[in-house]
Amino acid sequence: MFTGIVETLGTLAAIEPRDGDLRLVIEAGGLDLGAVRLGDSIAVNGVCLTVVEVEGNRFAADVSVETLDHTTAGAWTSGTRVNLEQALTVDKRLGGHIVSGHVDGVGEVLERHGDARSERFRLRAPLALARYIASKGSIAVDGTSLTVNAVDGTDFEFNIVPHTLAHTIIGGYRTGSRVNLEVDVIARYLERLLWDAREGHPGAPPNLISERG
Numbered sequence: 001m002f003t004g005i006v007e008t009l010g011t012l013a014a015i016e017p018r019d020g021d022l023r024l025v026i027e028a029g030g031l032d033l034g035a036v037r038l039g040d041s042i043a044v045n046g047v048c049l050t051v052v053e054v055e056g057n058r059f060a061a062d063v064s065v066e067t068l069d070h071t072t073a074g075a076w077t078s079g080t081r082v083n084l085e086q087a088l089t090v091d092k093r094l095g096g097h098i099v100s101g102h103v104d105g106v107g108e109v110l111e112r113h114g115d116a117r118s119e120r121f122r123l124r125a126p127l128a129l130a131r132y133i134a135s136k137g138s139i140a141v142d143g144t145s146l147t148v149n150a151v152d153g154t155d156f157e158f159n160i161v162p163h164t165l166a167h168t169i170i171g172g173y174r175t176g177s178r179v180n181l182e183v184d185v186i187a188r189y190l191e192r193l194l195w196d197a198r199e200g201h202p203g204a205p206p207n208l209i210s211e212r213g
Contacts, residue, residue: 001088002043004096004145006168012080022063041087046143046180048101071103071180083143096145097138105129109177118159130154132183140182144168
């Protein structure tokens, strides 16, 4: 579990083909790897990856075919800058929102323009994800917890303040940039609960949640 508050920018140092999938070696930038152990989770552009090696200020993680097919990881190259966040601990502030690191789909940057000292971005989400994105709700974009400012069909907008522009990869977004999206986990579970209430499965316990409350 993560918060969507990016801790540092890292760099993809090497890509190693491994029997059909990949092992990534990532330069951790300002991330302190002193307490990182094998098997720990680190979010890389919002993708939860398992640490399999640690050496100095670098760590390695394996990326499956599933992840390569359904995130932007398949397009990463050596030198790619990435957002990094270690997994949430009980003594850490939940400054963003609950982020699982399980990417739901890939979106596309349609537009960016200045808005006083901030930058306003407009993105397009896959049709299947659009119903989970709500105005003033939360979404993770490349692992960064953001507040949605406006929604229009499959398009949505958000504002990025100077600090976030300088300390995440969002500052480098251009028209056509492809990004990892993770919708609010609460919306996904709520939809499932409502579906169960409508369908009514024989032998299942009564569902106390309905569209009427």
